[in-house]
Amino acid sequence: MFLFVLALLPAIFSSGTGKAGSQTLTVVSFDIPGVIGTDPNGLYNQVLAQITEETGVEFELVIRPISRARKEYASGRFDCLLPLDPVFEGQHLDHLQSIPFQRARIHIFTPTGEPALRSAADLRGLRVGGQLGLPYPPEIDRAIGEDKVSDLHTLMQMLKTDRFDAIVAFTPDIYQAFKHHDVEPFSHDRENPVGIYRDSLTCQPTGRNRTLMQQVNDALTGMGRN
Known part of the structure; x- marks a missing residue:
C-alpha cells in the first residue's frame, strides 16, 4: 500500500503507528476517488484540513483496503476511522462519532x-x-x-x-x-x-479523544455540516 507524508498540508499522511501528539488524531480510511484518499483535493481530505485550520487538531491519515481499515481500527491501532458505515457502527455503539461530514x-x-x-x-x-x-x-x-x-x-x-x-x-x-x-x-x-x-468520523472512546472530538464537532457545526 502506497503511504506518504505531505508535511506542508494541515491534514498529515503517515505510516500509521498509532502514536501521535496530544493534538493529533490518527485516522485510518480507504480510498474513495474524489472523496478521501491519497489525493489531498478529496472532499473529506479538505474537510479534515479545514478542521485543522479552525481548531489546531491535526489528522494523520492512512489509507488501507476497506476490510483492513476496519480491522486495524477495531484492534485499537488507530484513534479514528473515516467514513463509518451502519454495520460497523452497530458493533461499536460506545465509540465517539462526529457530526456527519456528509x-x-x-x-x-x-x-x-x-x-x-x-x-x-x-x-x-x-x-x-x-x-x-x-x-x-x-x-x-x-x-x-x-x-x-x-x-x-x-x-x-x-x-x-x-x-x-x-x-x-x-x-x-x-x-x-x-x-x-x-x-x-x-x-x-x-x-x-x-x-x-451518515459519513462520520468515529473514534476510540478515550478521554483525550472525547476532548478532541468536541473541537472537531464545533468546527463541523461552524462549517454548516450539522
Whole structure:
C-alpha cells in the first residue's frame, strides 16, 4: 500500500503507528476517488484540513483496503476511522462519532439515457452490480448477490460496457468519480435514494479523544455540516 507524508498540508499522511501528539488524531480510511484518499483535493481530505485550520487538531491519515481499515481500527491501532458505515457502527455503539461530514445516499444507476430505477423491485431480473465492502439495504444486497467488484471505477466501467444492467452506488462518491474520470453521469433518480447513511468520523472512546472530538464537532457545526 502506497503511504506518504505531505508535511506542508494541515491534514498529515503517515505510516500509521498509532502514536501521535496530544493534538493529533490518527485516522485510518480507504480510498474513495474524489472523496478521501491519497489525493489531498478529496472532499473529506479538505474537510479534515479545514478542521485543522479552525481548531489546531491535526489528522494523520492512512489509507488501507476497506476490510483492513476496519480491522486495524477495531484492534485499537488507530484513534479514528473515516467514513463509518451502519454495520460497523452497530458493533461499536460506545465509540465517539462526529457530526456527519456528509449524508451519503445510495442510488440505483442505469446507462445514460435509460429510465431511472427507484426500488429493489425495479431490479428484478436484471444484472445488478455493487462494490465489495460497502453496506447496502438488505433487499438491495440480495439483488446484487455475488456481483460485487473491488472499486467504483470498475463498477462504472462494467455498466458502460453492458456487463451490468444497473449498478448501486453511493453519492457523493460516484458524482466525484464522474468528474474525476470525465464520465457523463448515469441515469438515476436524484431525489429518491434507496438508502441514506451518515459519513462520520468515529473514534476510540478515550478521554483525550472525547476532548478532541468536541473541537472537531464545533468546527463541523461552524462549517454548516450539522
